Amino acid sequence: MEGTALTADLTLIAERRAALSALLGLLILGEPGPGLAELIGAIPALAALGSGDPAIATEYERVFLRGVPMYESVFRSDDGQHGGETISALVERYDRLGFTEFLEQRWRIAGPDHLGLQLRCLAHLCSQEAAAWRDGTPDKAMEAVEAERTFLAHHLAGWAPVAIQCALRHVGEGAYVPVLRAIADHLSEEFDRLRPAPDLGSQVECEPLPTNLGPARLSRLILAPATCGTWIDSAVIGLAARSIGAPWRPSDTRSSLRHVIADAETSGDLHIVLEPIAERLDVAITAHQHAAECSPGNAANARRWALTAATMRERLASIAETGMYGRDRLVDSETFTVSGPDADQLADAIDELVTDLRRQGLCVQRHTDQSSGLGTGGGL
Numbered sequence: 001m002e003g004t005a006l007t008a009d010l011t012l013i014a015e016r017r018a019a020l021s022a023l024l025g026l027l028i029l030g031e032p033g034p035g036l037a038e039l040i041g042a043i044p045a046l047a048a049l050g051s052g053d054p055a056i057a058t059e060y061e062r063v064f065l066r067g068v069p070m071y072e073s074v075f076r077s078d079d080g081q082h083g084g085e086t087i088s089a090l091v092e093r094y095d096r097l098g099f100t101e102f103l104e105q106r107w108r109i110a111g112p113d114h115l116g117l118q119l120r121c122l123a124h125l126c127s128q129e130a131a132a133w134r135d136g137t138p139d140k141a142m143e144a145v146e147a148e149r150t151f152l153a154h155h156l157a158g159w160a161p162v163a164i165q166c167a168l169r170h171v172g173e174g175a176y177v178p179v180l181r182a183i184a185d186h187l188s189e190e191f192d193r194l195r196p197a198p199d200l201g202s203q204v205e206c207e208p209l210p211t212n213l214g215p216a217r218l219s220r221l222i223l224a225p226a227t228c229g230t231w232i233d234s235a236v237i238g239l240a241a242r243s244i245g246a247p248w249r250p251s252d253t254r255s256s257l258r259h260v261i262a263d264a265e266t267s268g269d270l271h272i273v274l275e276p277i278a279e280r281l282d283v284a285i286t287a288h289q290h291a292a293e294c295s296p297g298n299a300a301n302a303r304r305w306a307l308t309a310a311t312m313r314e315r316l317a318s319i320a321e322t323g324m325y326g327r328d329r330l331v332d333s334e335t336f337t338v339s340g341p342d343a344d345q346l347a348d349a350i351d352e353l354v355t356d357l358r359r360q361g362l363c364v365q366r367h368t369d370q371s372s373g374l375g376t377g378g379g380l
Contacts, residue, residue: 010141011133017190018126024183025119028064029107032056032175045178059174064109068167068231072113075159075231080224087113090155097147099124115163118156119183122190125151145194153196157298159225160187162305165287166231191297199292199299206308209315213324215262221312222277223254229309230284232257232277239276244269271320278320281313 023039027049030036037050048056064070073086090113094102099121102112109116125148132141164184171177191197209221221227234254241248241260244267248256264273288306292299 007133007136007138011130014126014130014133014141018123018130020186021119021123021126024179024186025116025123027116027179028070028176028183029105029109029114029116029120031108032060048175049179056175059176063167063171063174063176067170068163068233070109070115070163070167071111072115072118072155072159073111075163075225078224078226079220080226082111082113087111090118093151093154094121097121097125097151115156115160115183118151118160122148122151122156148190149194149196152190152194156187157191157196157301161291161295161298161302162225162230162288165284165291166225166233169283170233170235188295188298191295193297195297197298197300198296199303202300204300204303204307206304206311209311213319215265215324216258218319218324219255219258219261223257227308228312229281229288229305229307232280236276236280240273243272243276265324270324274316274320278313278316281309281316284309285313 026039027036027046032049032051032053034050034052040046040050069082071082072090073084074080074082076086077084091102094100094112101120101124102117107114107116111117125144129141129144129148132138132144161184164180164187168177168180168184171180207227209227210217213221222232225231232254234250234252237254237257237260238248238250238252241256244260244264246260246263248260260273261270264270285306288302288309292302292306295302
């Protein structure tokens with residue numbers, strides 16, 4: 001009897017987890033309206049989403065269609081763009097898990113890597129676990145549990161908490177705050193239950209930022225959450241632009257940051273432009289550190305995001321102090337000529353020298369004397 005009662009409890013827990021994951025995924029995939037009323041009628045905090053109020057529909061568009069993009073590829077790719085290998089890997093995993101909803105349904109939000117669909121996939125796995133417990137096949141139930149843990153580790157745990165943090169900052173006090181907070185709480189419980197990435201005290205590392213930066217490259221690094229450590233939204237970029245009197249309209253896209261940085265570099269106001277971005281990074285670092293403390297099952301990922309944001313914060317502080325290319329940019333140019341008996345060895349040595357100098361942030365221009373075949377480098 002005790003074994004039967006335990007199995008019943010495990011079945012009920014898995015069913016409830018599946019239902020909650022499925023509902024939360026649906027609420028950020030499907031647009032608000034009377035169609036949701038039956039699903040959320042018993043939850044007062046969410047009742048507004050099923051009211052049919054046009055203002056709620058406008059809020060949905062502001063948050064999920066024009067706000068923070070809730071896509072794994074955006075938060076995990078080096079360029080911050082939607083698409084690429086992240087989606088390919090996720091679709092392959094969907095196929096292995098037998099999750100097909102991203103093909104069968106037609107949501108206004110497009111992309112299999114959307115948070116809503118990943119929550120629905122987690123619900124699919126929890127339903128399989130519940131069915132296995134109900135059928136008295138604990139080995140299959142444990143296989144389902146391991147599939148849940150793997151899915152969390154390879155996908156949701158690595159980006160979703162950060163995306164939700166950023167969305168909550170963007171949404172303000174709107175109708176979707178309870179939804180986003182419920183997703184954050186639910187995922188935190190799943191992480192602590194399955195512990196896909198606990199903090200085991202090991203050293204957390206992140207890729208170092210390149211040293212040779214211009215306006216275009218710096219803006220790309222800032223706009224990609226994976227290299228910046230958070231999502232820098234248009235409001236922050238607008239604040240940076242207005243701080244130096246640069247033109248900025250609410251309709252301008254985040255890509256305008258490149259031009260703002262270039263203008264600030266020319267005018268000597270780069271430190272002013274970077275200040276609001278640095279302040280946003282300070283907020284993000286604190287949030288990541290708090291997440292590491294509050295969610296032990298996903299602490300390693302939270303610490304990695306904190307380190308990424310801190311690394312970018314340090315780089316911006318350095319740029320604000322010394323300029324885009326450092327103080328050495330203004331030294332006089334020197335021209336030098338290198339010769340030797342082995343042309344191939346000479347060319348390799350020059351290439352290695354130029355590469356090393358550029359890594360240090362120095363501007364190197366190469367000229368070749370075609371008549372003598374000698375390599376000449378200058379413009380240091």
